[in-house]
Amino acid sequence: MIEEKLIKKFEKNIIFNENLSKYSWFNLGGPAKIFFKPSDEIQIKEFLKEVKELNKKIFVIGAGSNTLFRDKGLKGLAIKLGSNFSYIKKNGETEIEVGAATLDKKVSNFTKENSITGFEFLSCIPGSIGGAIIMNSGCYGQEISQILESLKIMDFNGDIKEISKADIEFYYRGTNLPKNVIILSAKFKGRKELNSKIENLQNNFIQKKKKDQPSRVKTCGSTFKNPKGEKAWQLIRKTGSDKFVVGDAQISEQHSNFFVNNGKAKASDIEGLINKVKKNVLEKSGVTLSLEIKIIGDK
């Protein structure tokens, strides 16, 4: 009944039992019962109204570069912002407004072309702006919160509001934003700089990344957060956990905090490996590692 209603209203933007593996960098995960790819804000509002009676959990998918979906998938609802949410507008000499589905790399290139500095590090993060804000993503001493000015969000009741950065608490790989929000867009401010200097900085970051981290592998980057004063990769290596293998899941030789699907792993192999490493690190070093990646779906 609800299914017919949703199809009638949203047509091709609604998919039932959509396989989530194609929306995660691990390339793993079962189906989402209801998968919605809205074209605009009005559609999201209407969708939230229609599905309210189902009382199901809602998960917003960005570029999936930090999310492991479990093999059983999601009984709840998945929302992935459509291509209309991928845009960059110049609002002033050093200010931009960016749709939440825009890839970080595009923002980095756009600001380079417009001689705005502060966004170079985004060329090294393979996610979307929505995901980068939720994760307060960053590298090489920079974080997205440093350039953010404000956010436009919609809560799961369909109410839209603008929040200034001053009203959000950002910390290492997280924020205090409520769980039940969809980031629609964000405003950023950088500084004027010579195009050539920006290009140099961006290239330095890209080269550094290439040296430090594996590429062309099925991974979601750093699995665990760095505990205070320590590096997760060092703890993993020091305790000999980097040699662990579960099914076709293993740890990258180049970076021992990067967990990898070698091609035939199941999501449960990755999760099994995570648990095994966590236990061993705790037993051998006394440190409890906490996850940076999000593990989503039914057990």
Ligand SMILES: Cc1cc2nc3c(=O)[nH]c(=O)nc-3n(C[C@H](O)[C@H](O)[C@H](O)COP(=O)(O)OP(=O)(O)OC[C@H]3O[C@@H](n4cnc5c(N)ncnc54)[C@H](O)[C@@H]3O)c2cc1C
């Ligand atoms: C090779 C590799 C290298 C990486 N290097 C780094 C690095 O240097 N630094 C770093 O910080 N991270 C790094 N990451 C991790 C990852 O890229 C970041 O966390 C990224 O910002 C996640 O963005 P995403 O769009 O892929 O988020 P997703 O994985 O899709 O989602 C992450 C979280 O954000 C939420 N979310 C996404 N979009 C929205 C939205 N519009 N509204 C509300 N919630 C939303 C999701 O619900 C989820 O909770 C790396 C990952 C890989 C694969």
